[in-house]
Amino acid sequence: MLAIVLMMSLGVLVAAAVAVYVAYPHRGEEMPVAPQLGDAMRKGVDALPTLEDSESRV
Structure with a gap:
């Protein structure tokens, strides 16, 4: 029961x-x-790698 409450709290x-x-x-x-x-x-989001428009079109 405690595990369910903790997981639901984490999700929220x-x-x-x-x-x-x-x-x-x-x-x-x-x-x-x-x-x-x-x-x-x-800052955290800016540190993540992203695709440029030219990279996403094949």
């Missing part, structure tokens, strides 16, 4: 983090309550 936390990222830093806006968190999210 991940979903909330995605929702907060899409609502603010992804659109280029500052987070109203914790701007440092938005900066950290933006």
Whole structure:
């Protein structure tokens, strides 16, 4: 029972983090309550590799 509660809580936390990222830093806006968190999210995403438009077309 404890494992189910922990996994559901983890899922809710991940979903909330995605929702907060899409609502603010992804659109280029500052987070109203914790701007440092938005900066950290933006830095983390900028560090990930991405495909350029020329690479995705075959």
